[in-house]
Amino acid sequence: MKKVYSAANITMVGLVKDVLDSHGIRTVIRNQFLSAAAGELPPIECWPELWIIDDRRYEQCRQLVEEILGAENTQAAPWQCPDCHEEIEGQFSQCWRCGAGRREPGGKQ
Numbered sequence: 001m002k003k004v005y006s007a008a009n010i011t012m013v014g015l016v017k018d019v020l021d022s023h024g025i026r027t028v029i030r031n032q033f034l035s036a037a038a039g040e041l042p043p044i045e046c047w048p049e050l051w052i053i054d055d056r057r058y059e060q061c062r063q064l065v066e067e068i069l070g071a072e073n074t075q076a077a078p079w080q081c082p083d084c085h086e087e088i089e090g091q092f093s094q095c096w097r098c099g100a101g102r103r104e105p106g107g108k109q
């Protein structure tokens with residue numbers, strides 16, 4: 001058993017668990033009920049934790065968790081198309097309207 005992820009928000013832990021499940025990786029959540037009983041943002045030692053059963057898949061788990069968290073961060077930041085000024089959701093790297101690629105702010109045109 002190894003801990004692969006922990007967050008104050010049980011929803012995030014559940015989301016990560018679902019993705020790992022879909023890759024055939026068996027996991028258990030610890031502290032699930034502790035934090036629910038606290039009624040507010042729990043101290044870090046009470047955060048829900050996601051543990052994998054099979055330690056041999058730990059590295060694969062870490063990568064998946066990073067991908068999931070990276071996708072979450074990207075979604076939080078929509079961008080504007082430099083050509084047609086359409087607002088594009090953060091998970092897309094191309095404009096759905098005119099096909100222009102994403103450019104970093106201040107980058108060369």
Ligand SMILES: [Zn+2]
Nearest residue numbers: 081084095098
């Ligand atoms: Zn565009």
